[in-house]
Amino acid sequence: MTSKERILNAIRGDEVDYVPLIIGWNENQKLHERLSWRNGRERLAFASQRGWDTCVSIGATVTPAEGVSVRQTIRDEGGVKLLAQAWETPAVTLHEELLLTDNWDQSELNGPYLGLLSDFRTTRYREYPIKDARDIDALDYIFPVDNPGDMDSIVESYKIQRRLADEFQYPLFAYLDAGMDWLFWLYPLEESVYRAIDEPDNVRLILEKINASKMKRLELLLSLGVDGVVRRGWYECTDIWSPALLRQFAWPAIQKEIEMTHQADKVFIYTIDTGVKGIAAELAAMDIDCLHGLDPAQGDMTVKDVYAAFPGKTLWGGFSGPRDFGAETPDNAAKAVEEAIAVYGKRRLILGMAASYRYYYPWENYAAAEAAWKRLR
Secondary structure, three states: OOHHHHHHHHHHOOOOOOOOEOOOEOHHHHHOOOOOOOOHHHHHHHHHHHOOOOOEEEEOOOOOOOOOEEEEEEEEEOOEEEEEEEEEOOOOEEEEEEEOOOOOOHHHHOOOOOOOOOOOOOOOEEEOOOOOHHHHHHHHHHOOOOOHHHHHHHHHHHHHHHHHHHHHOOOEEEEEOOOOHHHHHHOOHHHHHHHHHHOHHHHHHHHHHHHHHHHHHHHHHHHHOOOEEEEEOOOOOOOOOOHHHHHHHOHHHHHHHHHHHHHOOOEEEEEEOOOOHHHHHHHHHOOOOEEEEOOOOOOOOOHHHHHHHOOOOEEEEEOOHHHHHHHOOHHHHHHHHHHHHHHHOOOOEEEEOOOOEOOOOOHHHHHHHHHHHHHHO
């Protein structure tokens, strides 16, 4: 089997020649002496030479419409750096201010302005951009449903990524960053929860506007011929939200995305890491093909729990990065492989984890897991 056939068969529950292993590598992998690639093509060539399974992804990118400009200023307040941005749109100007800490990922700060998608935002807000219902109108321009430039860029990017995926026989997945995670990028964490409880109509409208722009690009990606969809749901969990809030704000959008994906005869993969036990029955009732992540150490469900709770669904997981690769010994990493295969057998399992492999994890732990995989797969 090619890696593409193996991965897609595993997700669909069909026979495979062996259990796939897909580990994502942190962008700082170049700091690790054993990982030498410098670009996407070299990454695929490296994986192919090692016999690794992997995938190629393409984002449902949304950029602001023409007529939107962002003014940025940085000031010092008693030794504390503050980043202020004004998003000027035809509807309204949004003002925000964030604490500019030294540990902010520099790659996010190199552009002409700081985009709204950043995990660094939620704990560093001094002033968040959407304060009342009037500000929501700006999202029509910051997240335009129709943006010809975005569509042209996606088509060109698809051609490049499809050629790479086909050359090395790996699947090409659309990466969909929609849903409630956006509340954590638009507000401080606690504020996002308060808003969902106190201002449900405003929150629903915010998510509807963002999701509509993402769905339009997903529609294009599916028509171009991606092999499946990876939908992020990192924060759509009961570590943060009540099941009632997830039913209200998350599930309807996910159902639409699943339907659209399956109408195109593609597979739907949902990434969620922890806080799943309280919503397992509802997730199991959805027509999700594969659950990606579900950390067996940091989360609230072991591999055995996941197998019992999600019959007929594939697990892309089995590893806890911090435990199996970062904190424990090579023997423990090998045991994670042994347990996952003992529970799942050789169907509906892709070994991996939600988070990427950090460059500072001991390589010996990964080598032990890889050796156990080759022995048992």
